[in-house]
Amino acid sequence: MSHLPVPLSLEQIRKELPITWEIVTANEVPKIVRVYKLSQYLEGIKIITALAKLANDIDHHPDMLFSNGSVRVELCTHSLNGLSNFDLQFAISAENLLSNT
Numbered sequence: 377m378s379h380l381p382v383p384l385s386l387e388q389i390r391k392e393l394p395i396t397w398e399i400v401t402a403n404e405v406p407k408i409v410r411v412y413k414l415s416q417y418l419e420g421i422k423i424i425t426a427l428a429k430l431a432n433d434i435d436h437h438p439d440m441l442f443s444n445g446s447v448r449v450e451l452c453t454h455s456l457n458g459l460s461n462f463d464l465q466f467a468i469s470a471e472n473l474l475s476n477t
Contacts, residue, residue, distance in 0.1 A: 381453045381460035389459050394471040399459075406459050407452040408467055412474070413445065420447045423474060430469055436462040 386399060386406060393399070397410045414420050420442050427449065431437045441448040451467060453460040 381456055381462045383453075383456050384459050384461060384464060386459070389464055392464055393467060396471060397467050405452055405457055407450050408459065408463055409451075410449050410467070410470070412447040412449070414447065417444065423447045426473055427470055430466070430473060434462075434466060434469065436466050438466060 389399060389406075389408065393408060397408050400407050400409050412420070412423050414423075424440055424442055424447060427438065427440060427447075436451075436453075439450040441450075449470070451463040452458065453462055
């Protein structure tokens with residue numbers, strides 16, 4: 377991945393964002409979010425481990441919240457206070473990695 381993020385508009389993100397992800401705004405900052413629903417606690421550990429490895433590989437790190445029954449993943453590029461190619465690439469890669477989850 378390039379070392380500098382390329383800002384993307386919401387329209388650009390919407391065109392390529394997997395349908396299981398959504399765009400939300402928190403404190404005027406757009407983010408892309410996915411919630412993985414879990415049937416077992418250890419499923420969440422597996423998802424977080426897989427996403428942590430992906431984050432390490434592409435050097436872009438999402439916020440993840442693990443609770444009983446779900447893992448919530450939030451992406452934005454903090455240095456841009458918005459969305460970038462890094463966020464979109466992470467979401468697409470995560471979807472390919474965990475498509476049956």
